[in-house]
Amino acid sequence: MLIDFEDKPTIFSKMGDELQLSGSALAELLQAVLDKKVSFRFRAKGFSMSPFIKDNDVITVSPLTGDSTKSGDVVAFIRPIMKKLVIHRVVGKKGKYSKIKGDKITDADDLIPVENILGRVTKVERNGKEVFFGLGPERFLIAFLSRKRLLFPLVYPIRRMVRPIVRRTSF
Secondary structure (H helix, E strand, C coil), X not given: CEECCCCCCCCEEEECCEEEECHHHHHHHHHHHHHCCCCEEEECCCCCCCCCCCCCCEEEEEECCXXXXXXXXXXXXXXXXXXXXXXXXXXXXXXXXXXXXXXXXXXXXXXXXXXXXXXXXXXXXXXXXXXXXXXXXXXXXXXXXXXXXXXXXXXXXXXXXXXXXXXXHCC
């Protein structure tokens, strides 16, 4: 999930019942809310975390507590060079840096300084229902497979086989 700081010239716009923030305004608001030790919900944009977080899912980002992030955590961070707000998964650690990668992306982001990590994704909602898969204990396996570039090649064929079965059994 990538929120571009330069995506809109205005700070915000109104769309239906939702307030649409520019990337930089969203990042600033997210940082201010998390600094108060309060969680922040917003609608995710992008496909880099699919299938676990999809475009338009509502995600909750909570402040970091105790130790820093662990492998498998999905985090919000500011990409240092591009200065963009991104939601990706921690797939490794190296000193005071985290190796972070989108689940659907083949290449990892650069090593991200721990101080650039704003918070941890603690809840994902899709169509008004909570999505549990991807943030529980399975996140360690997802991080491992993602780090080895095996996640998407394994998940995509399984999704294609399971999706028709789920559709037939859904009411």
